[in-house]
């Protein structure tokens with residue numbers, strides 16, 4: 001089975017566009033077969049963004065980790081006027097996210113990075129709908145990287161489904177951060193928040 005995060009060669013016919021809205025924003029995306037949630041905003045991503053707007057104020061410099069088409073970064077930059085970096089291990093996703101930034105008149109950059117391998121910056125916040133299908137080892141490694149790449153007082157905000165390992169992720173985050181709060185529950189999606197103290 002081919003997972004969504006594996007790059008593959010694409011033909012011109014694999015590319016298409018769609019429009020969707022979130023946080024009251026009308027957004028348009030260029031997309032492609034094999035990209036995560038290729039023709040609509042994912043329900044988990046939507047739950048994450050709705051929880052952030054309800055409970056949080058973001059400021060400073062953030063990272064959209066595993067940006068895919070760029071939905072999270074684009075929506076947060078437009079909503080909060082923050083500066084963000086976006087990253088993904090899938091080169092097609094990185095290229096599409098950069099196109100989508102321009103399409104939606106947002107000033108940011110998406111870069112290729114396997115986890116934090118290519119990322120040197122430190123962030124005030126890291127937001128992610130993280131890859132789950134890659135397994136716990138990679139997921140937990142991404143969490144270690146997030147802790148390392150947050151500034152003191154910085155926050156990590158994630159979405160995960162209860163039945164996709166929420167409890168074990170929450171336990172691991174509590175172990176490494178010393179805290180992990182459930183910011184919101186939304187139809188099986190849990191929004192978790194940790195602060196680097």
Ligand SMILES: C[S@@+](CC[C@H](N)C(=O)[O-])C[C@H]1O[C@@H](n2cnc3c(N)ncnc32)[C@H](O)[C@@H]1O
Nearest residue numbers: 005036045066067068088089090114115129131
């Ligand atoms: C659940 S999708 C979320 C995509 C996008 N943020 C959204 O909300 O629609 C997870 C993303 O993580 C990316 N990913 C998987 N493994 C990764 C890794 N090791 N480093 C960075 N990104 C990774 C995938 O390519 C995918 O785009």
